[in-house]
Amino acid sequence: MKFCLLDADYEVRGGKPVIILIGVDEKGNRVAVEDRFLPYFYSSSARKVQHVVRTERVKMKLGRQEKNLFKVYVDLPQNVQKVRDELKRSADCYEYSVNFCRRYLMDKGFYPFDWIKNGKKVSGGMPRLRLMAFDMEVVDGKIVMISFAGKSTGVITWKKAKNAIQSADEKGMIKEFLSVLEKEKPHIIVTYNGDGYDFDVLRQRMEELGLRGPRITFEKRAYMSSARISGFVHIDLFNFVNNLIFQQLASEVYTLAEVSEELLGKTKKDISYEEIISMWKDDVNALSEYCRNDSKLTLELSEKLLPQIFELSRVSGHLPFDCSRLTYGLLVEWFLVRKAVEMGIIFPNQPHWDEIQKRRLRRFRGGYVREPVQGLHDEISVFDFRALYPSIIVTFNISPETLNCKCCSSKVPGLDYHFCRRKRGFVPSVLEEVMQRRQELKKRMIKAKGENHEQLKSEQNALKLVANSTYGIFGSPSARWYCFECGEAAAAYGRHYIQKTIRDAENFGLKVLYGDTDSLFVVANESLAKKFLKKINSSLPGIMELELQGIYARGLFVPQKLGNYTAKKRYALLDAEGGMTVRGLETVRRDWCSLARSLQRDVLRLVLEKRHAQAAGRVKEVVEKLRKRQVKMDDIVMRTQLGKSLEEYKATGPHIEVAKQLKAGGHEVREGMVISYIIAKGRGSISQRAVPSDKAGIKDYDIEYYVMNQAVSVALRVLRSFGYREEDFLGGSLRKFLE
DNA sequence: TACGGACGGGG
DNA sequence: GGGTACGTCCGTA
Numbered sequence: 001m002k003f004c005l006l007d008a009d010y011e012v013r014g015g016k017p018v019i020i021l022i023g024v025d026e027k028g029n030r031v032a033v034e035d036r037f038l039p040y041f042y043s044s045s046a047r048k049v050q051h052v053v054r055t056e057r058v059k060m061k062l063g064r065q066e067k068n069l070f071k072v073y074v075d076l077p078q079n080v081q082k083v084r085d086e087l088k089r090s091a092d093c094y095e096y097s098v099n100f101c102r103r104y105l106m107d108k109g110f111y112p113f114d115w116i117k118n119g120k121k122v123s124g125g126m127p128r129l130r131l132m133a134f135d136m137e138v139v140d141g142k143i144v145m146i147s148f149a150g151k152s153t154g155v156i157t158w159k160k161a162k163n164a165i166q167s168a169d170e171k172g173m174i175k176e177f178l179s180v181l182e183k184e185k186p187h188i189i190v191t192y193n194g195d196g197y198d199f200d201v202l203r204q205r206m207e208e209l210g211l212r213g214p215r216i217t218f219e220k221r222a223y224m225s226s227a228r229i230s231g232f233v234h235i236d237l238f239n240f241v242n243n244l245i246f247q248q249l250a251s252e253v254y255t256l257a258e259v260s261e262e263l264l265g266k267t268k269k270d271i272s273y274e275e276i277i278s279m280w281k282d283d284v285n286a287l288s289e290y291c292r293n294d295s296k297l298t299l300e301l302s303e304k305l306l307p308q309i310f311e312l313s314r315v316s317g318h319l320p321f322d323c324s325r326l327t328y329g330l331l332v333e334w335f336l337v338r339k340a341v342e343m344g345i346i347f348p349n350q351p352h353w354d355e356i357q358k359r360r361l362r363r364f365r366g367g368y369v370r371e372p373v374q375g376l377h378d379e380i381s382v383f384d385f386r387a388l389y390p391s392i393i394v395t396f397n398i399s400p401e402t403l404n405c406k407c408c409s410s411k412v413p414g415l416d417y418h419f420c421r422r423k424r425g426f427v428p429s430v431l432e433e434v435m436q437r438r439q440e441l442k443k444r445m446i447k448a449k450g451e452n453h454e455q456l457k458s459e460q461n462a463l464k465l466v467a468n469s470t471y472g473i474f475g476s477p478s479a480r481w482y483c484f485e486c487g488e489a490a491a492a493y494g495r496h497y498i499q500k501t502i503r504d505a506e507n508f509g510l511k512v513l514y515g516d517t518d519s520l521f522v523v524a525n526e527s528l529a530k531k532f533l534k535k536i537n538s539s540l541p542g543i544m545e546l547e548l549q550g551i552y553a554r555g556l557f558v559p560q561k562l563g564n565y566t567a568k569k570r571y572a573l574l575d576a577e578g579g580m581t582v583r584g585l586e587t588v589r590r591d592w593c594s595l596a597r598s599l600q601r602d603v604l605r606l607v608l609e610k611r612h613a614q615a616a617g618r619v620k621e622v623v624e625k626l627r628k629r630q631v632k633m634d635d636i637v638m639r640t641q642l643g644k645s646l647e648e649y650k651a652t653g654p655h656i657e658v659a660k661q662l663k664a665g666g667h668e669v670r671e672g673m674v675i676s677y678i679i680a681k682g683r684g685s686i687s688q689r690a691v692p693s694d695k696a697g698i699k700d701y702d703i704e705y706y707v708m709n710q711a712v713s714v715a716l717r718v719l720r721s722f723g724y725r726e727e728d729f730l731g732g733s734l735r736k737f738l739e
Numbered sequence: 740t741a742c743g744g745a746c747g748g749g750g
Numbered sequence: 751g752g753g754t755a756c757g758t759c760c761g762t763a
Contacts, residue, residue, distance in 0.1 A: 097751050138750050197749035238748050254748065273750055350752065478753050589746045643745065651743045651762060
């Protein structure tokens, strides 16, 4: 049978491990193919302890040497650790911590989306996969609505709603949804934060209601759990956006609304939980449309993002399930592991806990930041170094085995060690191949059309992600290829070249507004910018290159130091078409009231349009409204989650005080609850004046707190550098008013 | 000034 | 097959 590889799993049957490859055949059917494989690792000892099936002599490359080792085969994956612990008492062990399925795929040379026939790779293109996105709404711990979008779309709920399938109750609704899954048989299920929410609730409700269906399990990972649903590949787009492609997005908030807006150009109304509850009570039709739209957006987003996830899979060898949840570190680490295996090189062991702790204590200096010139500027050219760190690693051959060789001596700027200039290192050689492959793809991309063009684009983008993640592993304490000197050296070269470029720009007569690590903001029009670019690039070594990232009509820089804390990367740019790019300025957290959040957005846009007076006017307007209590409860409510049980708190923040009040009033207070509150007028600290939002009204809130700590505070972040002070928004009457 | 605690996505 | 994310910023002691 010929099939395209999508996923892999294993089980133990009759005391032997069985690999199960999951894929899709030429007709589009889901298939599961089994194979036999034995777990193994390398050791300098061939001692036959319990669980060892057999051993084999092998010659492997370890660092700069060739080494004779034994390949130690173990009966079951779960016994690898035991055997290793046993052998480790008297021998060296390598490559023991590799997931069994991953070991199988690496050894066979299988990559996801390879076509396989009789255990051999054969040619074939990308298969057409059936997708289904789903989304649900939850009120009072019950699922009230489920929508799905794939070949067919629909909404299921247990109240009457237009264009929705109605079921008798929650149980009937979930059953109906499971039967849709059964009928449509999607290869891929897509969600937006399904790992963190939907599947968790679905599993709980199914259990509580005694429903049978596909098994939902959670795989514990470092700082999140991944939801698996048997029979399908679950891809969580939120995790992919949040972990990997956030760098390519201007948005700093990764809500479905923001991400769809940026990637699809489709706006979605951001709706508060209260609104969802009230829609379920009073307007089920509206909730149904909202829910339907979320599935639809998730599906459309997946049409944009899945090609990227799949190409990343093909390039890195990670299964699509894992790929959608990768961090940069894991992405590049396993890519390097695969390359090492292909080259017959033993890959480094994972560091132990105490080693990680030791590494954590050492820190090297990061990128250079040139303080921004505060205020508003016209005609801004933004330059950045193309793949700064990868190009440095390749150009200066930075790798653990090239550090302080005997044959060379030219030192890293400001440091007293060097890297070999003659013999290619492992990391630079792999990285160079990645970068060359990417350049070729880019050339082919220009000529290609339609689907082919899109695939090439995704593939070169995947390579870009791999390249850009590589520098990080040198400095991350838990990485296999951790190398303090390598990280420190790459950072030192980076500082050297950005500082040199800033000096060159100034000598060229350009005003430098801001610089950070690999980027440079100057006042220059396009022709001047291009002249400068040409000059710099003729002097840069190796494959290092400066690029013109963009030209902006206007930009706003906010001071790094604000009060007693320092913040970085705070700016907003306005392009020629009026589009706004905002970095580091948003107050989007739910512990700010929505009035303050929307005020800051308004102020920012007005300032960029040089309508300062209007911006200040807008602040005054909000202050006035607050004083006259002409606001809605929704504008002033703050929400904070209880991170632990009430007894565990040492400090008492506002939400803790409110939680205590709720408890005293006979309400159940649990960990994880979101406490909604407002700050009321009266005596004492802010905490002492916090009251539950449903026990308070518009007449109760503390005007001074909302004016000063919320509205004026967020507005001043933007307006302070234009000489505005608190007093400017308060009018003369505030003091008097408060007294 | 130091420290505790919460933010992120979803509903 | 393993990381006590992680960088930011409020409120209180």
